[in-house]
Amino acid sequence: MSLARCFRAALGPVLAALLVLSGAGRASADGLADEAELHFQLGAADYQRGEYTSALEHFLLSNRLVPNRRVVFNIARSFEQLNKWPDAHRYYVDALAGETDPNAIEASKAAITRLAPYVAILDVVTDPPGATIYIDRKDLGSRGHAPRPLAVAEGKYRVIAELAGYEPATSEELVAKRGSATRVSLSLARIVGKVKVTVTGAPRAAVRVDAETGPPACFAPCELALPPGKHDLYATAEGATAPARPVNVVARETTAVSLTVRPPVGTVVVGTTEPGALVTVDGRAAGFSPAVLREVPAGPRKVRVSMPGHAPVEREVVVRQGEQVDLGTLDLVPLREVTAASRFAERIEDAPSSVTVIDRRELAAFGYPTIAEALRGVRGIAISNDRAYASASIRAIGQPNDYGSRVLVLSDGQALNDNLLNSSYIGSDARGDLHDIDRIEIVRGPGSLLYGAGAFSGIVNLVTRSREEPTGVHVGVGSYDGGVLRGRGGFHLRKGQDKGIWASGWGAHSDGFELEVPVTGAPQPFRARGVEAFRAGGTAGRAYWGPATLQWFVHHRTQASPVGGYATELGNPRTSFGDTRMMVEARFEPRLTQSLQLLVRAHANRYTYDGLYAFEGEVDNIETFAGTWMGGEARLVYSPSPRLRVTVGGEGQWHPEATLLGREDVNRATTEQYLEERRPYRFGAAYALAEGAPLSWLRLSGGLRIDVYSTFGAVFVPRMAIITRPAKGGTLKLMGGRAFRAPSIYEQLYNDNGQSHLKPRQDLDAEKIWSGELEYTQRFFEDWAALAAVHGSHIDGLIFTRPIDGGPTVEYANSSTGMLVLGADAEIRREWRKGWMLAATYGYQRATYLDPALSDPRVPNVPEHLAGFRGVVPIVPSIASLGLRATLEAPRLVAGGGATPTQVVADITVSGEVKSYGLRYVIGVYNLADRRVLVPVTDTFRSRTMPQNGRTFLVDLMGTY
Template sequence: MNAFHRPAPRFRLRQGTLLIVLALAAARAAAGPEPEELSTLPLESLMDVTMVTSASRFAQRVSDAPSAVSVLTSQDVREHGWRTLGDALASLPGLYVSSDRNYDYLGARGFLRPGDYDSRFLLLIDGVRVNDSVYDQASIGDDSLVDMDLVERIEYVPGPGAAVYGSNALFGVINVITKTGSALAGAQGAVSAGSRGERRGRASYGYHSQDGTDLLLSVKASTRRGDALYAPEYDTPEQNHGLAEGLDYQRAHGAFVKASRGGWGVSAGYIERVKGVPTASFGAVFNAPYHTRDTQSFASVAYNAAPADDVALSTRLDWGRADYLGVGWYPDAEGRVRQNIDGDHAAWYALNLNATFTGLAGHKLLAGLDAQRNARRDQFNFNQDPYQQELDDRRADSRLGAYVEDEMRLARKVVVNAGLRFDRDSITGTRLSPRAALIWQPGAADTLKLIYGTAYRSPNAYELYYAVGVADGGQAANPGLRAEEISTHELVWERQPDAYSKVSLAVFHYRISGLITETVRRDGMLMFDNTERASANGMELAAERLYPGGTRVRANYAWQRARDGDGASLVNSPRHLAKLNATWPLPGEALRLGVEGRCMSRRLTEHTTAAGYCNWNLTLLPARRRAAGLDWSLSFYNAGDHRYADPAGPAFVQEAIPREGRTIVTKIGYAF
């Protein structure tokens, strides 16, 4: 019997309720500081991050940001053993991650349809946009450019961000700020080994001189054997009784460099990943060799200057490239099995100019210009033996955006943040994206935010132009697609009585129109079309607390109700999410234990449901990271070995794709 077909409750109520109670308990703790005991804790242990840069493209206090901003730090990454960006983001309020055993996908506020790519989030690395120019995908798995050991902090800005960033920022902006060379201060390396043949290695070097020159260099590599995967839909003698063996493997290697001196800064990154695909997606032959190869790279040169005390200027030139190749075996119209090659080439370059002016009393003004040229949006597909070309589509287009934003302090306790952006792209024409937030601080500890914003997403090249197998029921192009749009209303309450406690509550409503959806036509062809609408109401409760003795607790609960235009619940949209992250020193204070719990209610699949679940991850590590010497950790992911699955999209025969069982990983690092 397949694991996700076992009888299971709709929601693990006991464990889910436990997490919710813990969240409420932490929220209650936030109302009462204990300064006598907490004052003995070292400054670097404070969880408070007072300034963020991602919400408005300039530095501002978290309480002044026009969003319920969440921040994760390098300490969080280390204490919970997160291996990918998706692992980290899945701990935040309202976010959840699905996997189809090839890519990881991020959902927010009840919206993550199987078959969609992560094109409704904008992903930045040190402020550099890295969504590719064919799929507009924000890679959050092992195919991501982000090395988690190099993360200084992650800023997540939920809600529409088009007023300052343009297309793709429908559900949020993710900015990964990497470490500097001074943070490493020399050479260091790390190796890890784990279940299913997992092996990872990293070597890094950091340098900082007295004249301000800062340099970071890092390389990494990993390999993994993976699981044998059972699918009851293929359980026949001719298909190995539904067991895909030796096809879940993964190999990857990458590099990252970052340097700065004076006002200049440069950064570059590279990742190549080969992933075996065991799911027979898109009509592939089950248990036959099938793999994808993804290569991504970027480079950026920036210059920042302050010609006056009240003026800051920023200029940045970016370049990016992404290449995809999929190799599998498919039956043709005559029933012959042939090898098919599918792929794309994406290349783009962009220029960003902005200026911040603070010379006008009570105002912080930002004005900027973004220009991006998508030099390559090429897609191809062909069969081998004999050669038969199915697709050779070559495209290029441009985007131009101008934006202004003003943070106005109307009174000592009242701030209005208003922004407006004008965009023009050669595919969907012109668009205006406003955002406004009224921020009131009735007391020293409390902040209320009333936020309204809109955003849009232009259709990507895959949705517009991909056409393969038109003669025998494949996928058709739709160059007439329009941009999809979202409008969001949100009320946020934040309470932070001291640097050790915080509680927040966000209530939201959003509506999406012109939703780009992969549909099945009457002739059996797949095609993307602007056929649907969606809306959602929800709330997100979050609390965190640093206790005397060093115990840190962060918990959140989200309730969300997302529906399509006919009022039906969306596929892969959980009603409840509950999460707990806690770390505390063990007796003797030499070791520290990190515990992570995640509960999700049941979700609809295309025709049935995927059961709810609760998972627990554990990480044991030294209580303190030393500037030099040995560091190690032992992590248990899905420690209870719970069997669960994520809803699959229309490209799969399976209703749901099983996730991995218990995984054990040992990591050893050394800083010289």
């Protein structure tokens, strides 16, 4: 008996049992299963009859219909009966895979062992596993999946392995020997495309593929090898992530992908009682209130809300991914501060002076084109304009021809008055507009203690743009006075809370307008054309870096004045005046210790004047003035406690150039040089100021200054104030002091009327004033204040012009007659809150010369009654507000007799902003009722009064980006 027959005889019963088990295990769930069962039964019957080929055919078909390990075992037995050992071995291995029945496992292992001597084994493993195995050719069909032993007949073979997503792998030619096993290891190379990953927002980021929480695949910037198809890339850096980025990988190609990582973000909602406040997050500007700040980085954040003139509000919040933090409506409390009174930021209630502050919102609501317009209607101030220069007088101190020399105009504490006439410039000769001004501080009363000469009747301090403004650029255009066209542009670059720079430039042009000038002695007024035709331009800016600051200012204006001033020909447009003012100032203000601060500054200045006076008969006077000066100042401020502050300081100025030149031209040919004067001069000063609050309801301030001039000698100026709190919300101030005005170079040296042989007096002394005031303010309803004040001033040595030897030539001299000013003020004011404000003022003042020989001792150009109203009401919050201003122009005494009529000038504006376009606008009508106001002018004019503007229109547009 052959070995095969022995196997058959021995395993016949086992096979029958397995056949029965196989059939019993088949489920007849549907028609396919029934068909598989039928073929299995037919195969079993054929196998019992020894028809192994037919049995194999039925078993294969049954397994194809419904795979079954027991059928696979019968397939293997059929191959074995047909002596096809490699096929039998392969199917026994397949039947063993996943089998759980112990008997079936034992039978399969026994069969594999039994067949081992008759076959050659190729033990195939692949990396990665699971590859489909082929022998020599793929068209012969697969031999299963690796890893697995593969039985073959003795011979030479090549094994082919294929796996989806991988390159096929083929082994070297193998020699298979019967009864032995050959290890075949194949490594399959993955089919990939490359993805080049870069990252922004972080120097390095972990990149994950298809799973946000999986292990990093690489660290960008990097290159990934990925299977072809769609994948999702995730990037994370420290405290930052990138959203899922889908990428389609193409086989054997490189795809570039850039991922932007950023911190997880949430939303912060901020509202404020005052719209338009700057909102910063961790020191970076984020928007203006009310604001919905999206994409705020998650984590602890410091939100700061600030607005010039208000106490900033800070909140610490925790922002969470995808969530919203609502800070509600934050209350911005007005600071009501002033810096000009003590050269230190302090509450108005604590300032040792009578103070008014014109808020930036008022400047924006009314669109004031000039400083003069902003001051019109302010308590205690009267404005004049002789159509050459506008000037202001504070509390009755101001003559028609002093050109504001008794008022000191400052830019952030640096004087802008010139050094030849001490003139203050407040019209179109001052600057192109007020868009660089954050607020205007008006300090009434003596200011010489801290500012020296010029701060005689008061101070006007222009506080420029706040450091809180965000980075941006702006452009603007506008028109005013019925014919002035102007434009501007500028920027603010903010590099942090204490680092930045802003600068702006402007230009303006006017062809002038027609004005009826009342000529003395003429039956009809003269119609002058081209009045106030001018060209102007300039620039200003400030750079700041911590305690260091640099500011600059340049402005030039040339203006025609065909109104017959200074005895010129009436209506001649060649009469014109050109003024150029330049200033640069550097400051260094470090805090040396907790209680000690050093403030040092240096400045350089230049002023030039070019005047052409066209007289009748082709006679011209041409005057050229030039002044150059520089100075320095140092102050130490000692504050050992919040209740005490002591300031000591000193300054000096050197005026190397103070030149007055004048010549007379006849038929435009020089005939005589009537003015050629040069008077360089210098001065030094020292001062001390102590301010303290020994009691919670009592504050004291006192100081002394001494100035020594090379032109007239020394002058002492004291100042004191007692401030009490007699009631809740009430402030009572008792203030007094002395101020002086140094005689200007023009007053000392001017030689009038071409009489070069007649030398004017040069021994002028300083004007001196003693002032006192009692002021009470009561605050109520949080934002309202009522004020009442009485004041008095006594002036000695007032400088005026007088004829020389009774002729037409005049000189300047100190008056031997004193001047007394007495007055009272009242004001009720609703401070700026929630978009609206209101202020109503009334003042009475009487100025008289103390000369009993005078039949009428009243001082010319002094309105006895001053009244004003200003109000702004929002129509549509932030988009449109209505502004109304009314000013009483009371009678002013005209030198030589008569008085100007009483008029009320009313102005109305609509202003607002369109935030989506960054546009702010003002549209208005000044002097709505077209009232013809007259103001006195000096007696060298053809008219004793000068008409002021009638109805004019204002348009101002500003875009900020």
